[in-house]
Amino acid sequence: xxxxxxxxxxxxxxxxxxxxxxxxxxxxxxxxxxxxxxxxxxxxxxxxxxxxxxxxxxxxxxxxxxxxxxxxxxxxxxxxxxxxxxxxxxxxxxxxxxxxxxxxxxxxxxxxxxxxxxxxxxxxxxxxxxxxxxxxxxxxxxxxxxxxxxxxxxxxxxxxxxxxxxxxxxxxxxxxxxxxxxxxxxxxxxxxxxxxxxxxxxxxxxxxxxxxxxxxxxxxxxxxxxxxxxxxxxxxxxxxxxxxxxxxxxxxxxxxxxxxxxxxxxxxxxxxx
Amino acid sequence: xxxxxxxxxxxxxxxxxxxxxxxxxxxxxxxxxxxxxxxxxxxxxxxxxxxxxxxxxxxxxxxxxxxxxxxxxxxxxxxxxxxxxxxxxxxxxxxxxxxxxxxxxxxxxxxxxxxxxxxxxxxxxxxxxxxxxxxxxxxxxxxxxxxxxxxxxxxxxxxxxxxxxxxxxxxxxxxxxxxxxxxxxxxxxxxxxxxxxxxxxxxxxxxxxxxxxxxxxxxxxxxxxxxxxxxxxxxxxxxxxxxxxxxxxxxxxxxxxx
Numbered sequence: 001x002x003x004x005x006x007x008x009x010x011x012x013x014x015x016x017x018x019x020x021x022x023x024x025x026x027x028x029x030x031x032x033x034x035x036x037x038x039x040x041x042x043x044x045x046x047x048x049x050x051x052x053x054x055x056x057x058x059x060x061x062x063x064x065x066x067x068x069x070x071x072x073x074x075x076x077x078x079x080x081x082x083x084x085x086x087x088x089x090x091x092x093x094x095x096x097x098x099x100x101x102x103x104x105x106x107x108x109x110x111x112x113x114x115x116x117x118x119x120x121x122x123x124x125x126x127x128x129x130x131x132x133x134x135x136x137x138x139x140x141x142x143x144x145x146x147x148x149x150x151x152x153x154x155x156x157x158x159x160x161x162x163x164x165x166x167x168x169x170x171x172x173x174x175x176x177x178x179x180x181x182x183x184x185x186x187x188x189x190x191x192x193x194x195x196x197x198x199x200x201x202x203x204x205x206x207x208x209x210x211x212x213x214x215x216x217x218x219x220x221x222x223x224x225x226x227x228x229x230x231x232x233x234x235x236x237x238x239x240x241x242x243x244x245x246x247x248x249x250x251x252x253x254x255x256x257x258x259x260x261x262x263x264x265x266x267x268x269x270x271x272x273x
Numbered sequence: 274x275x276x277x278x279x280x281x282x283x284x285x286x287x288x289x290x291x292x293x294x295x296x297x298x299x300x301x302x303x304x305x306x307x308x309x310x311x312x313x314x315x316x317x318x319x320x321x322x323x324x325x326x327x328x329x330x331x332x333x334x335x336x337x338x339x340x341x342x343x344x345x346x347x348x349x350x351x352x353x354x355x356x357x358x359x360x361x362x363x364x365x366x367x368x369x370x371x372x373x374x375x376x377x378x379x380x381x382x383x384x385x386x387x388x389x390x391x392x393x394x395x396x397x398x399x400x401x402x403x404x405x406x407x408x409x410x411x412x413x414x415x416x417x418x419x420x421x422x423x424x425x426x427x428x429x430x431x432x433x434x435x436x437x438x439x440x441x442x443x444x445x446x447x448x449x450x451x452x453x454x455x456x457x458x459x460x461x462x463x464x465x466x467x468x469x470x471x472x473x474x475x476x477x478x479x480x481x482x483x484x485x486x487x488x489x490x491x492x493x494x495x496x497x498x499x500x501x502x503x504x505x506x507x508x509x510x511x512x513x514x515x516x517x518x519x520x521x522x523x524x525x526x527x528x529x530x531x
Contacts, residue, residue: 040445040448154316184315185514189517212446251447256453256478258478264457264458267451
């Protein structure tokens with residue numbers, strides 16, 4: 001049975017200028033695998049990820065024919081039931097550590113807060129577990145990082161702290177929204193291998209949201225390509241180069257390549273899509 | 274002819290009694306109409322080199338010469354007609370309460386140039402924006418359009434040198450392609466010299482003839498475009514950047530892409 005099942009998901013916002021449909025009927029199912037969602041800004045990829053956790057505030061509305069997580073209906077679940085899922089069974093790594101970590105709390109307090117409130121651990125146990133989590137994401141000096149405030153960390157460190165925080169409750173599903181876009185390429189490779197190991201070792205399901213088609217292609221098993229709120233193509237990552245849809249092809253071709261031709265880069269023909 | 278000459282540049286920031294060497298002993302020279310790239314990870318000092326040229330970083334050693342002349346401090350008016358910079362984030366680099374028209378005509382007003390109206394319209398046309406955009410505010414434009422405005426602003430005084438600090442890293446892939454194409458077209462049309470910073474090796478490779486790899490403020494390697502494409506780098510660090518580049522992530526099979 002699949003871990004997550006989404007059928008005909010729609011996210012709608014009421015705005016002054018009328019209804020805006022950010023997601024217009026997205027369906028997918030996810031097992032214990034790495035699913036990539038790719039698209040440009042405004043394609044609805046982030047909204048799709050947030051809708052799974054029902055993290056869309058009014059006036060935004062989430063509608064779907066069905067949305068189930070491990071057999072449980074998450075479309076009609078109460079707020080209380082959702083709270084039991086969020087973090088504990090479905091984790092989410094947000095895009096930017098600058099905005100997603102609490103700026104006036106030390107990393108240590110943020111990491112242990114959940115452990116102490118949710119799991120009722122004592123201070124020493126919680127600290128030990130938090131340090132172990134930081135070590136798991138290859139932070140070399142976890143003691144120093146525990147005492148640091150978010151602004152004292154680099155982008156890569158902050159990102160790893162967020163990943164550590166999400167992994168402490170050992171969720172069955174992790175939604176990672178551009179977890180590496182703020183990182184340097186070498187750090188990016190490190191963070192990806194951490195996520196990869198977690199999928200393999202823990203059998204975690206992963207939804208990897210990114211604008212970088214090539215990165216997703218290398219890292220994920222399956223890719224959904226989104227454009228204007230719709231999935232335009234679903235394809236096995238290894239077969240991405242055989243993509244049929246003109247938008248997918250356009251996204252692939254407009255990237256410069258090392259040693260590629262020097263002429264103008266092919267530009268996405270928006271009229272044809 | 275050498276247009277930009279940097280010799281032994283050192284930039285030191287002082288904060289809380291601590292000294293941080295952001296750039297240490299970097300030398301480079303860029304010929305007229307050449308396009309030169311600086312790559313490295315965050316903290317490698319690549320952006321600081323551009324800022325040092327503009328007089329926006331505390332230079333503590335070495336010399337910078339433009340067209341053979343050492344730069345005065347403060348840089349002065351003549352400098353802005355020679356050298357202009359395009360910043361990474363078009364959301365942050367345009368004044369949110371100034372119309373595009375005001376943003377573009379300000380440098381003309383400061384330098385007392387005539388025909389402001391015609392020049393603003395021409396600048397917008399040059400970067401592929403409709404002239405009616407001059408009455409808009411930055412928030413009424415998309416990210417790519419804003420970066421086009423930022424490029425137009427940099428070109429208002431017809432400089433010879435453009436310093437490009439990650440000009441496309443805040444943009445979507447398809448918009449990045451449009452902006453890179455625009456920059457290449459403008460370089461050919463106006464005979465510009467580029468000094469471009471990026472963390473994306475594929476972007477730098479597409480745009481630049483020669484490339485300097487930086488790490489911790491020092492030069493690691495200077496490499497020609499052909500040698501980069503042929504993976505003929507001599508240092509392990511340059512190779513690790515090359516291997517980790519998103520471009521390599523399809524296992525080198527991108528050549529067969531339709």
